[in-house]
Amino acid sequence: MPPKYEQHYREEWEKMSEFKQWLTRAKEDSTKAYCKYCKCDIIAKISCLKQHIVTSKHAKHVAPKKSQKKIDFPKVHIQLVTQKAECSLALFISEHASTLTVDHLSEMCKKTFSDSRSADIKLHRTKCTNIIKFALAPHFISQLVADIGHNKFSILVDESTDISVTKILGTSIRYYDSSHKNIITTFLGLVEIENGTADAIVNGLKTLFAELKLNMKNLIGIGTDNASSMTGVNNGVHSLLKTETGNENLVLVRCLCHSLQLAITHASEKSLPRNIEFLIRETYNWFSHSSNRQLFYKELYKTINCGKEPLKITQVCSTRWLSIEPAVRRVIDQWLELKSHFEIVKQKENCYMAEMLYSMYNDPVNHLYLLYLLPILDEVQRVNKNFESNDRDPTKLLNDLVELVESVARRIILPTAQIDVLTATNLESYLDPSPYMGYGFELKLTEYELLPEAERNLRHRCKQFTLKLIQEMRSRLPTNITILRTMSMLSVQETLKAIKPPIIKLAQEFGCQANEIERIVVQWMNIRHTDWENKCSTVEFWSEVYGYKDSADNNPFSELASLAISILSLPHSNAEIERVFSQMNIVKTKLRNRMSLHTLNSILHIRYGLKRSGKCCHSYNVPENVLKQIRGIKESLVMPMTIAIEDGPSTSQAQAHDEADYLIYIDD
Secondary structure, eight states: OOOOOOOOOOGGGGGSTTTTTTEEEOSSOTTEEEETTTTEEEESOHHHHHHHHTSHHHHHHHHHHHHOOOOOOOOOOOOOHHHHHHHHHHHHHHHHSOGGGHHHHHHHHHHHTTTSGGGGOOOOHHHHHHHIIIIIHHHHHHHHHHHHTTOOEEEEEEEEEOTTOOEEEEEEEEEEETTTTEEEEEEEEEEEOSSSSHHHHHHHHHHHHHHHTOOGGGEEEEEEOSOHHHHOTTTSHHHHHHHHHTOTTOEEEEOHHHHHHHHHHHHHHHHSOHHHHHHHHHHHHHHHTOHHHHHHHHHHHHHHTTTOOOOOOOOOOTTSTTTHHHHHHHHHHTHHHHHHHHHHHHHHSOOHHHHHHHHHHTOHHHHHHHHHHHHHHHHHHHHHHHHHOSSSOHHHHHHHHHHHHHHHHTTTBOTTOOOOTTTOSOGGGGBOSSOOOOHHHHHHHHHHTOOHHHHHHHHHHHHHHHHHHHHHHHHTSOTTHHHHHGGGGGSHHHHTOSSOOOOHHHHHHTTOOHHHHHHHHHHHHHGGGSOOSOOSOHHHHHHHHHTOOOTTSOOTTHHHHHHHHHHHTSOOOSHHHHHHHHHHHHHSOGGGTTOOHHHHHHHHHHHHHHHHHTOOTTTOOOOHHHHHHHHTBOOOOOOOBOOOOSSSOOOOHHHHHHHSBOOOOBOO
16 A cells, blocks of 8 residues: 655645635644634644535634724824934944944934934944945935936046055046036946956956946046056057947047156156255155254244244155145245254254255255246146146146147247147257246346356256156147147137137047038037027036927937037046045045945945035935835844955954945845
């Protein structure tokens, strides 16, 4: 005979409509079911259960239950006061503090505001980190992706190493935001890469674009530094991205701030005496680590200047763009006081460095070199700050750069020379034999009465510095500078002129098709016939054109406005990505060296999201759907993912739990 198998109780029976009201498992026997109405055991077989339903005993006990009336209670609207308080604290922590502080902050709020419903908050560093990573950051990321939409955009790319010696690829994005009607430059993401090769960088960008679901086909420009891995013609990031996007017109913009810094540095190294740089550097070093020296100099300065206090001597730093300009200015402004100071301390301290510095300050040639340098550095610094800023008129920036090169060149070439400074190959043939070196230089030169040979050598080296600076700046101009200069025709003044240059070459450079160019040319000629309101700002003007509608609710300038908006979305420097790295180093410090990349990205997305909205942690209104997500986030005790750091600052176990990745549990 075949073996007989006992039927055991099955949980899914309780979900069947005919059983779910009264059926449950028997307490002691798994082969029995239990009827909650009849209070009796039943053999755990589906046929026995169905037979039990039709018995008179079961019908008798079910009848009172069916006769009961249901009471319809009003729907309870969930008050998200507690979640709103927790969200506000998490926003505050993201923007201003470390998650380590939230343990004490939440307890203090509960104690201080005990009469409020917000006192029910339960927020510690684990839950706070989870709110930041899984509720707030996704909210701001989705906002960013929605703002970008299908618009054309540019990216700014650079690599760096964080405090945990992890190779990081930083990316910012520049795009037109239709809701704010402005060109926005903001943080896009940090990606860990294996090395700094072009392939690794492009793979990192592809990963980031895939995570954010951005279409690489909409990429029109890339801003980089001057590294060969970025700008290489054959295997650089730019050339690889042209292949990936299929856009042969992808614009490469080398960071002009980096370029100007390198141009000044190389021109100084090749043309000026080495003691000039030594003088600036060691003057700062003399005071930087000694409060006694600073106090002594302060008293001397106040004595000479009737109680006025001196400004601090600034440091020349190779990683800070054109930091030499404020350093040179401070030294020139305090030349007499510094000279007097080192004359006293060389005898008082019997210090060789003080004696060397005094001899340099006592040499009028060094003073004259700095007087010649200062106005040139001032001009370069002005243009550099224009490129660093995000609120300058993009159509005028390249003209500012070209005018800088021409202005520097006019210092040493003959006034009658009819040449193009940007393209001329023989500038040496047009040098002025006795150029004017500037008001401050000429005034002091007359006062110092140098020997003729010393004066000739001084003037010659100043001319060589200027010539070398021109060559360095020209070599770092964009290769398509001629086309990019035509961007200036998109300024409001040029656009609304009756007689203006054709826009065909500019449209061709940015990949417009023949039928589009035909419409753009017509729109370019007709745009001045409409009465526009915003004529002060180029971006506001083209935003108005972009949103303009005629009587048929169509935009007659659609193609022209799209071209202009795309061009205005091109990068002009890498300053924004450098600001991102500054924020990264503020968030991930030596004491927070085990912070995961996920947490770091989340905090930066929240900070930049608040900045885009023009709000702070106390004024931003978090949507209700985000608050409902916070209701499901619980504290977890899952072991965190950690990053081993060798020979680094010690990190407490509590801090490791704060900054590492955690899993979360979400209530259904």
